[in-house]
Amino acid sequence: MLRTHTCGELNINNLGQTVTLCGWVQKSRDLGGTTFIDVRDRYGLTQLVLNTESDATLRELSRTLGREFVIKVNGKVIERTNKNAKIPTGEIEIAVSDIEILNAAKIPPFLIEDETDGGEELRAKYRYLDLRRNPIRNNLVLRHKMAQEIRKYLDMLNFIEVETPVLIKSTPEGARDFVVPSRMNPGEFYALPQSPQTFKQLLMVSGFDRYFQIVKCFRDEDLRADRQPEFTQIDCEMAFITQEDILNIFEGLTRHLFKAVKGIEFNDFPRMQYADAMRLYGSDKPDIRFGMQFVELNDIVKGKGLGIFDNAELVVGINAKGCADYTRKQIDELTEWLKRPQIGATGMIYCRYNTDGTLKSSVDKFYSEDDLTNWAAAFEAEPGDLILVLAGNADKARKQLNELRLEMGSRLGLRDKNTYAPLWVLDFPLLEWDEDTERYHAMHHPFTSPKPEDIELLDTNPGDVRANAYDLVINGTEIGGGSIRIHDRALQALMFKHLGFSTEEAQKQFGFLMDAFEYGAPPHGGIAFGFDRLCSIFAGLDSIRDVIAFPKNNSGRDVMIDSPSTIADAQLNELKIKTAL
C-alpha cells in the first residue's frame, strides 16, 4: 500500500510511530516557520506539521500545495499542544519529514466542506467533487450499510437473491417504459423493467419460495416530484404464506434495519385500514408522528343556512392545538396557501377557542356559541385551540385537509426528522376509476388478488372491491407496498377483462404468466420497498437525490457526463431506427 494508515485512525496510542498517510489537502496555514496542513481522506482528517524554517525543501513544496492537492507524507506521530476534541485524531499531529505530491489540483469550483457555497447545478456538474463532502459521502456509506443489513437479514431467513433480466418486454400497462431497440431483431424493442413483478411471480411458480433482489428499476415519467428515471427497489416475494406472514417478516426487516443502522427499537407497528386512513387523515400514507385526526362535521353543521356547508358532500376539519392566537393575517395567509392551484381549496372556515373560554368563528352569523361548543366537543378542543374546517366534495376536501394537516404539523414542530412513526395501511381498493380513460385501473397492479369475499362485487361495484394489498408507511411516506397475488389462471383472466383487456391482448402480453399458473402455481405474495426513499428517510433527507451517487436532474439529464446525447447516424442505421423530430 502507498500508506501505512488512513487519515482517520491515528491517536495518542500511536505516538512516536513513523507513518505514511495519503489524502487531500483540506487546508493549509503558514504560521511563519511552521506550516499546518489538514490532510483528508474518506476516514477522517489528520493535522500535519511542517518545520518550514529549517527544511528548505519542505518550505518550497508547502508553498505549492493548494486545496485538494493529493499528497503522500511521511512523518512521526507527535502529541498536539492545541488538542481538538471534535475529531478522533485531534490529540496528535504528524511531524512531517517529507511530502510527495501525487497529483495537483485546480481550485475547486465550490468549497469541499460540510456547508458548501456551491449551487445545485454546479455541484451536479462536478458531482465527483460534491461526493467528497462528508454529508454526501456519509449518505452513501449509510446506503451501503443498509443494503448489507437487508441482505444479511433476508439471507438468514432463507431468502435467495435472484437476478432477473433488465432487458424485458414492453407492456401497455403503465406505459412509461424505457425501450431499447434490438440490433439483432430489427424493428423490435426490449423494455427496461418498471419492476421485476412477473419474474418474481414466475420464481414462485418455480418453487423458489423466498426470493429477494435489490434491483434497479426504470420509469419514464415526468420528473416533477422527487423522482428519478432509474431507482432501486428491494423486491421480495414468498410462497405458501398468508398476508400476516408477509407483514410480520417485512416488519421484521424494517425493525432490523432501524436497530442495526440507527439503534432504534420499535413496538409492533400500528395497522390501519385504507378506508380509515382516508377518513381520518385524507391520505393513504398518513404521517402519524402526530395526531390531529380529521373530524367530520356533517351531522352537527348542516341545516343552519350556510350554503358552503349545506351544499357540501363533506364538512371536515382538524384541531390545530394551541393555535388560537393565530392572527387574522396568519389565518388569511393560511387560506391563501390553501387556495394555491397545487391544493385548490376554495376557502377555509375557522373557529378559535380562546384561552378565556369564548368561541369565535368565521361563520358566527350562522352558528351560535352553543353550536360552536358542539364543534369544540367534536374536536375534543380545549381553550387555546384553533379549529380549521374545509367543505365540498368529499375526496377533494379530504385531500386538501391532508395538505393542511401536514402543513400545520410542520408549523407546530410535530414532524421531527429524528422521530420515526411506521404504519401498515391495509385493504387497499383493488381498482380505481381513471377520469381520463374513463375506465378502472388496477390501483396496485393487475396481479393483485381481490379479497375473496369481495369478488362478487367485481361486476356490480368494482370500486368497492378490496384487495389483499398493503403499504408500509413511515412518517407520511410510502416506503413499501405489496399484495397477495392471483395464482389462478381464471381469476387472472377475469382481472384482465375487468381492466379492459381483450382475451387476445391479455394472452399476448401476459400469456407466459397465465400459462405458468396452469402448471402448479403456489399461493404467493410479496412486497417491494423503495430503497432510495428508505435511505433518504434514514438519512433524514427530504430528497432522494443525495442518497444516489450520480442522480439525474428534473429533465432526466446527467449534467456531469452530459447524457442523454445524440448518437451517430451509423449507430442509428445499424439499429434500423431513425429519429423523427
Add this chain to the structure above:
Amino acid sequence: MLRTHTCGELNINNLGQTVTLCGWVQKSRDLGGTTFIDVRDRYGLTQLVLNTESDATLRELSRTLGREFVIKVNGKVIERTNKNAKIPTGEIEIAVSDIEILNAAKIPPFLIEDETDGGEELRAKYRYLDLRRNPIRNNLVLRHKMAQEIRKYLDMLNFIEVETPVLIKSTPEGARDFVVPSRMNPGEFYALPQSPQTFKQLLMVSGFDRYFQIVKCFRDEDLRADRQPEFTQIDCEMAFITQEDILNIFEGLTRHLFKAVKGIEFNDFPRMQYADAMRLYGSDKPDIRFGMQFVELNDIVKGKGLGIFDNAELVVGINAKGCADYTRKQIDELTEWLKRPQIGATGMIYCRYNTDGTLKSSVDKFYSEDDLTNWAAAFEAEPGDLILVLAGNADKARKQLNELRLEMGSRLGLRDKNTYAPLWVLDFPLLEWDEDTERYHAMHHPFTSPKPEDIELLDTNPGDVRANAYDLVINGTEIGGGSIRIHDRALQALMFKHLGFSTEEAQKQFGFLMDAFEYGAPPHGGIAFGFDRLCSIFAGLDSIRDVIAFPKNNSGRDVMIDSPSTIADAQLNELKIKTAL
C-alpha cells in the same frame, strides 16, 4: 404460514408430530389400498402415505392428483419401513389425514427431474418449470451464496458498494452499446453501460477509496460464443494502492470464495507474464491444470530441407504423454480436426517415441533417428510419448497449438472440472493492432496505464508498450481482469491521441473524466470479475446459461416472454423515433 415444516427437514426426531407440508407432487404410486406420494419443495422431498382403503375422501382426492399439483397436507410423522438413505427425510413418512389441492397442474411438457427429457428450446420456453429441477435451482442457490460471500469479504475490508447509473452516455469506443431513446430529450439517447468504468474512477477521484458493485452490464454483440447481452460483473476499484495490493486483495477474495463455498484451500496463485503465457501456451489464459507446455524447435529442425519447417516463422510442438500408441487413423483424425476452419491449421507433423525406444516421425525422409532424439530431448519425452508439431506464422501456429493442447488435455482427462488451477497473467500489452481498422486499439480499455518505463516506446513501437494490466484465469477461462489506471490528464490525453481520437472527440466523450483528473485524482486501479462465468466455474458448468435465472438465446431473445417485440406506434411517436427496416 400455510405449513409447519418444509419438505426437507423432517426426520426421525420428529416422530409422532402432527405437521403440515406444502409442495409439488413429484410422483404418486397406488399400491392398492395405500398410495405413496413424494411431495417436493425447494428444500427436499418427503414421502406421504395415504390409507386410501379406509378413507374414501382421500381415495377420491388421491386419484385426481397429477404430477406437479400443488398440495397442502396434514398428517403425522411416522417411521418408514422401507428407508431411503439417499435423502435426509428418508427415514420417515407422513401418515396423511387430509389433503388440500392448492392448485392443479397440467402435465408438464418435460420431466421435472435431475435428468430431463426436455430439449433446450422447450426448456427455455418453460423456463419456470426448468427452474424447478434440482440442478438448475442449486446453481442459483450457489450464485446467491457466492454473492453473499463476496459482499461479506469486501465489506470486511471496508469496501463500499455504490450503485452507478444504468442510463449513461453512448461512447464510440467499443461500439456495441445498447441505446435508450429519451422521451424528455427528443432525438437524444442514453446508453446502457458496458461497464461502470468511468463512474468507478470518478468515485476514486471523490475519495471513496475502496469501491465495489455487483452490477448488470450490457453489450450488444453477436452471441455466437457463450455470451449474454446482459451479464453481471463484480466491479472493484481502489485508490492509493500498487498493482501488488490489488493482486493480493482479489486473490484473497477468490480464496475466500473457494473456501467458503467449496471448502477448497489454495497456496499462493502462480503468476505468469503475458509474454510467457503466449510463448508456453499460445494463450493469454492458459489452462494450467496440466503441463504440456510448448517447445519451440526452430533451432533444431531448420536447415534439413523440409520446406514447411524451413519457411516457417515458428516451429512449435507439444508432448502428448503416453500417446505413442495413437493409430495412424487417430492421428489423421486429429489432423483433420486441426484443419477445420475454426482452427485452420494446414497440417501436423508427429513423432512417435515408441515404447521399445525407437523414434518414428511423419517426416523421416528429412530427419534421422539422431535428429529425432534431439526432438525428444527438447520435449523431455519418454518412450510411449507422442510429439505433435505445427509450423508457420508464429501467432497462428501458437493459436492453433493452443487448441490442440487443450484438446489433448481433454482427451487425456487432464481437465477435471473439480480441479481448480488459478493463475495471474501479468503485463499485458497496452495496445493491439486491429487489422480491420488498421490502427491500434486499447487491449484493455483507454484508461489503462502504460508501464512508466515503456512510455517512451509509445511513439516508436506502440505494440511493445506493456500495460499495468492483469487477468485472473481459472482453468483456462478469464474470470477477472483489471489494471492500474491513468490518473493524469496529460497522459490520458496522450493515450486518446494514440488511439486515434482528435482532441475534440476525446473532450466531447471523456472530458468529464479528464476534467476530474485536474481536481486532485489519486493513483488508483481495479479489477472486474465476470460473475456469471465465475458461478459457472464453481458449478462445474461449461455454459453460463444455467447460472442465470432467465437467460436469452443466441439471437438475444427471451423465448419465454417473447422479447424483444414490436411496440405500439403511439409509443414510437412519443419517443420521436421511427423504425427504418
